Amino acid sequence: MQTLSLIEAAALTSPNPLSLVCSRTPAGITNLATVSWWTYLSLAPEIIGFAMMKTSYTGEMVRASREVVLTIPGTPLAKQVMQCGTSTGRTRDKARDFGIDLTDLPDCAIQIPVHSVLAIQASLREFVDVGDHYFYICPVQKVYANPAETPLFAWKGYAKIAAAQLA
Numbered sequence: 761m762q763t764l765s766l767i768e769a770a771a772l773t774s775p776n777p778l779s780l781v782c783s784r785t786p787a788g789i790t791n792l793a794t795v796s797w798w799t800y801l802s803l804a805p806e807i808i809g810f811a812m813m814k815t816s817y818t819g820e821m822v823r824a825s826r827e828v829v830l831t832i833p834g835t836p837l838a839k840q841v842m843q844c845g846t847s848t849g850r851t852r853d854k855a856r857d858f859g860i861d862l863t864d865l866p867d868c869a870i871q872i873p874v875h876s877v878l879a880i881q882a883s884l885r886e887f888v889d890v891g892d893h894y895f896y897i898c899p900v901q902k903v904y905a906n907p908a909e910t911p912l913f914a915w916k917g918y919a920k921i922a923a924a925q926l927a
């Protein structure tokens with residue numbers, strides 16, 4: 761066995777999960793951030809979690825509004841997933857600038873990309889300091905699905921975005 765950093769290890773666990781975390785800015789804009797470090801945490805009650813850099817605008821929005829929608833992007837969004845993961849909502853409207861069509865969910869102030877496989881609407885229960893990231897623990901309110909879309913994953917660590925191949 762050889763020793764590796766965690767970021768190097770991620771290349772060996774590809775394909776890695778991928779989400780677009782949707783949050784609402786004070787101007788009412790839906791901001792989209794690419795997040796691989798998300799996980800299911802509990803089934804009863806239903807809880808998900810995700811880790812985001814302390815400096816992320818998304819984290820700031822979720823800590824303020826205590827609302828979030830975690831979506832799984834479909835294949836038409838492969839290019840935009842990388843764009844949303846390399847720019848910040850502090851300085852731009854990503855959905856508008858990257859041509860991502862958004863749609864509403866019932867009883868939710870945050871919009872989601874049309875090409876989503878899943879949308880998990882959740883609230884923020886607490887966030888935990890885990891080094892350079894905060895880990896957000898979020899009870900689920902509703903889960904919406906569009907099985908006609910094919911989910912994207914992160915490959916070569918986080919360098920390439922593509923669908924998974926069938927085993």
Ligand SMILES: Cc1cc2nc3c(=O)[nH]c(=O)nc-3n(C[C@H](O)[C@H](O)[C@H](O)COP(=O)(O)O)c2cc1C
Pocket residue numbers: 791792793794795796797798811812813815816817818819841842844845846847848849850893914918919
């Ligand atoms: C494939 C990919 C996966 C990413 N996964 C994460 C992640 O799990 N956690 C995180 O904090 N940032 C992750 N990022 C980086 C954020 O998306 C990036 O910092 C983004 O600019 C945050 O946007 P915001 O400032 O609008 O929140 C990832 C980027 C890419 C391209």
